[in-house]
Amino acid sequence: MLKIYGLYRSRATRNIWLCDELGVPFELVPVVQADRAGAAKAAFPLTTRSPEFLKINPNGHIPSIDDDGLILHESLGINLYLAKKHGGTLGPANIAEDGLMSTWTAWALTEVEPRSILVLYHRVAKPVEQRDPKIADAAVEALKAPFAVLDKALADTGYLVDGRFTVADINIAECVRYAMAAPELFEANPNVKAWLAKVQSRPAFKAMMAKRDLEPG
Numbered sequence: 360m361l362k363i364y365g366l367y368r369s370r371a372t373r374n375i376w377l378c379d380e381l382g383v384p385f386e387l388v389p390v391v392q393a394d395r396a397g398a399a400k401a402a403f404p405l406t407t408r409s410p411e412f413l414k415i416n417p418n419g420h421i422p423s424i425d426d427d428g429l430i431l432h433e434s435l436g437i438n439l440y441l442a443k444k445h446g447g448t449l450g451p452a453n454i455a456e457d458g459l460m461s462t463w464t465a466w467a468l469t470e471v472e473p474r475s476i477l478v479l480y481h482r483v484a485k486p487v488e489q490r491d492p493k494i495a496d497a498a499v500e501a502l503k504a505p506f507a508v509l510d511k512a513l514a515d516t517g518y519l520v521d522g523r524f525t526v527a528d529i530n531i532a533e534c535v536r537y538a539m540a541a542p543e544l545f546e547a548n549p550n551v552k553a554w555l556a557k558v559q560s561r562p563a564f565k566a567m568m569a570k571r572d573l574e575p576g
């Protein structure tokens with residue numbers, strides 16, 4: 360069975376959401392971020408610095424997958440692989456769609472995630488005394504242009520590729536989600552706001568988040 364190394368409270372959410380959409384069964388092998396404090400550290404034996412896990416992923420990050428002996432890292436790359444392998448409407452129907460899905464994914468990784476993660480850290484995730492509002496505000500400023508690009512791309516059909524829900528929507532939505540503590544970005548981009556609400560109302564996303572909420576924090 361497919362193994363996903365990681366936690367619900369990590370970027371493994373991307374792979375878990377997709378697997379639930381595809382109906383692909385998986386075993387979640389809990390691996391905790393080494394720099395994390397709190398209940399998860401006590402609950403799960405493996406961390407991202409455990410020698411046993413470093414044999415799987417020498418980069419020392421989660422998620423990784425083991426798909427029948429094929430080890431892959433990078434949450435969004437894993438999703439492109441799983442969507443191609445298991446086919447259906449979530450994956451590319453042809454080389455042109457493959458190109459679009461890869462391009463949107465690379466776009467999210469470079470244009471959105473490095474900034475949206477700073478919004479998450481400095482408006483929500485870090486302890487209050489470690490938050491720097493200036494870092495969060497600068498990240499929001501830098502996200503204005505990519506959000507406008509995404510808003511325009513969604514204007515016609517409400518999805519990114521061929522007017523249907525695909526792995527590209529999951530990959531981009533999971534990077535955009537980190538910026539949810541910046542409502543000003545969503546108010547300025549109503550297509551992005553409506554699209555994120557639509558994809559996050561899918562049963563597979565809701566099931567994944569419900570399990571995430573139950574995981575030790």
Ligand SMILES: N[C@@H](CCC(=O)N[C@@H](CS)C(=O)NCC(=O)O)C(=O)O
Binds near residue numbers: 391408419433434
């Ligand atoms: N680009 C990587 C990022 C992986 C990453 O940084 N994961 C975090 C958790 S979401 C992690 O492993 N942090 C702990 C560590 O680096 O030791 C991906 O998308 O998979």
